[in-house]
Amino acid sequence: MNLNHAIETLVVGYGYWGPNIVRNVSERPEFSLAGLCERDGGRIEDFRRKHPGVRVWRDFDGALTDDRVEAVAIATPPHTHHDLVGRALRAGKHVLVEKPLARSAGEAAELVALADDVGKVLMPGHTFLYSPSVNKVKSLVDEGELGEIYFVTSSRMNLGLYQQDGVVLDLAPHDLSILLHWLDKPLVEATASGRSVFRDGVHETAFLTLGFEDGAQANVQLSWLAPRKMRQMIVVGSRKMVQYEDTAADDSVRVYDRGLDFSEPPANFGEYRLTYRTGDMIAPQVEAAEPLGLELRDFASAILEGTTPVSNSRLGLEVVLGLQALEQSLRERGRPIPVRQVDEVLSGGRRERQLAA
Numbered sequence: 001m002n003l004n005h006a007i008e009t010l011v012v013g014y015g016y017w018g019p020n021i022v023r024n025v026s027e028r029p030e031f032s033l034a035g036l037c038e039r040d041g042g043r044i045e046d047f048r049r050k051h052p053g054v055r056v057w058r059d060f061d062g063a064l065t066d067d068r069v070e071a072v073a074i075a076t077p078p079h080t081h082h083d084l085v086g087r088a089l090r091a092g093k094h095v096l097v098e099k100p101l102a103r104s105a106g107e108a109a110e111l112v113a114l115a116d117d118v119g120k121v122l123m124p125g126h127t128f129l130y131s132p133s134v135n136k137v138k139s140l141v142d143e144g145e146l147g148e149i150y151f152v153t154s155s156r157m158n159l160g161l162y163q164q165d166g167v168v169l170d171l172a173p174h175d176l177s178i179l180l181h182w183l184d185k186p187l188v189e190a191t192a193s194g195r196s197v198f199r200d201g202v203h204e205t206a207f208l209t210l211g212f213e214d215g216a217q218a219n220v221q222l223s224w225l226a227p228r229k230m231r232q233m234i235v236v237g238s239r240k241m242v243q244y245e246d247t248a249a250d251d252s253v254r255v256y257d258r259g260l261d262f263s264e265p266p267a268n269f270g271e272y273r274l275t276y277r278t279g280d281m282i283a284p285q286v287e288a289a290e291p292l293g294l295e296l297r298d299f300a301s302a303i304l305e306g307t308t309p310v311s312n313s314r315l316g317l318e319v320v321l322g323l324q325a326l327e328q329s330l331r332e333r334g335r336p337i338p339v340r341q342v343d344e345v346l347s348g349g350r351r352e353r354q355l356a357a
């Protein structure tokens, strides 16, 4: 990568997640912090204390007119993404936008097409795709170490920060992006049920069932109402099983040589013989690296070298299509919803634009 050129980057939003992006943009050699765009006075003060002399804008369009700004990293709430990303791309900037890419599949597809039209990088920030532990599991799946993947279970719970969009929009992008990355198969069906305790329609807890092409299934429990933080995923394959934990106390990948086999084809009906495998457990070494730093490195490489990021805009759209189906299923009290496919949505959008032109 050409490190003689640091990409001048504007960060938008300095709430919970924005400071992490600001820190990485300031510290990484591929980037230079051009400034911050934020509306909240208190947060601007906080930023100024930590980054004296760095430019601050309250008005996004004003910031975009600065020709030095080459890239924009957006860490504002999901309902603002479509508008802010669209304006940044039209102003000729490369964009990294926090998950989810947009609130609806139509909006997400429009942004993917716009980025193609203007020839700029559009990258959704699915940070877990850069987690060394997630990628350790990915390599076990890709190398066939686990055999055929039967199913995945996931528990993503804590006493979480209450947000108006509900727990599915907050946490499901993580599971959807990780599962699409591991299984490398389209999501075809999504089912969700949940509970809103405090406000109608804002679910604090949700239970998801996700069906992938070729039969793999995932069951995901999401909650902001839990006594302790739990971030656990278990992948059950025909050869081995993996348990991946992602909390401060336990950040590990454990591979179990365990399973259940039919010993041989039965001679007669009713003669199935099962054998249990209870072999060793190994915990492979996982590199220690901050996922957000690796995500920014991938963004820089897409801008400077034209590579396709691991967290790319098609995957961002696929996640939004999954979220949309889950939200519909939640509204319809757990009816299984077929998930629309990326190519179909992108070509439908293209046809509509041609008709409108």
Ligand SMILES: NC(=O)c1ccc[n+]([C@@H]2O[C@H](COP(=O)([O-])OP(=O)(O)OC[C@H]3O[C@@H](n4cnc5c(N)ncnc54)[C@H](O)[C@@H]3O)[C@@H](O)[C@H]2O)c1
Pocket: 012, 013, 014, 015, 016, 017, 018, 037, 038, 039, 040, 043, 058, 060, 074, 075, 076, 077, 078, 080, 098, 099, 100, 125, 126, 127, 170
């Ligand atoms: N990748 C991850 O692991 C991760 C973790 C947390 C949050 N996120 C994502 O980050 C995004 C932000 O979440 P958060 O929890 O930091 O939200 P937040 O509400 O804490 O902060 C958002 C900030 O954006 C500012 N803002 C809103 N609209 C703006 C505008 N038009 N112009 C300038 N500033 C504006 C607000 O004043 C606020 O300071 C969300 O998309 C969320 O899903 C990602």
